[in-house]
Amino acid sequence: MNEARIPYRVLKVRFREGLVGSDFTHAMALLEAVPARQAVNPLMSFFCSGDLLLRWRAVSGMGVVVSRLADSEMESARVIMRRLMWTLNDESGGIGWGAPEAMGEITARHATLASEFACILVSYIRPDCNFLEHPVLQRGVLWGLGRLAHARPELAADAAPFIHPFLTSSDAVHRGHAAWALRALGHEQLEEQAASLSRDSASFLFYMDGQLQEVSVAELASGKPPAG
Secondary structure (H helix, E strand, O other), X not given: OOOOOOOHHHHHHHHHHHHOOOOHHHHHHHHHOOOHHHHHHHHHHHHHXXXXXXXXHHHHHHHHHHHHHHHHOHHHHHHHHHHHHHHOOHHHOOOOOOHHHHHHHHHHHOHHHHHHHHHHHHXXXXXXXXXXXXXXXXXXXXXXXXXXXXXXXXXXXXXXXXXXXHHHOOOXXXXXXXXXXXXXXXXXXXXXXXXXXXXXXXXXEEEEOOEEEEEEHHHHHHOOOOOO
């Protein structure tokens, strides 16, 4: 099927304006109006943005776009998933900012892609597999697993013992994302540490449903923020 080609620069400007606007639903609808394969590159370019809202909403947008693409062109969607995986490979020459979050968002939205790629996302926190040592990438993996866990807990269940050690990380984002993910999985060790987590007042900007909100680790552990 031939698709009218929209210039990349035009899409970047259009997406940037839409994604940072006040209406998140409108921003996602804007993406729906663009051929999925054309939307991918502009969205990925925002994964390195210094604007946190733009960066995170681009992750949401990637979930919308790739899940839609998978419904009509599954192999094209798989290619994009492999591309995200490649950016996390040392041989890529990059760092892979945003890739774990995007994988989590996509697998939360699309059942078939989840069944095929959830295990890859889990592998990024397994010391015996593809463990990512960069602390910021670990934040992204934990958020991605939490997003998957709240949508499809059965596919994230194997990650629980590997998420658990992050509850005692010196990084509050690690602790918060780990607690949020384990809350979705009903992990017993989260309950065992409930007392200490309930006193963890360290806070950071947490993203969900198009919004950034400052929350504490204790709030995430209690299940207060939206599950997604």
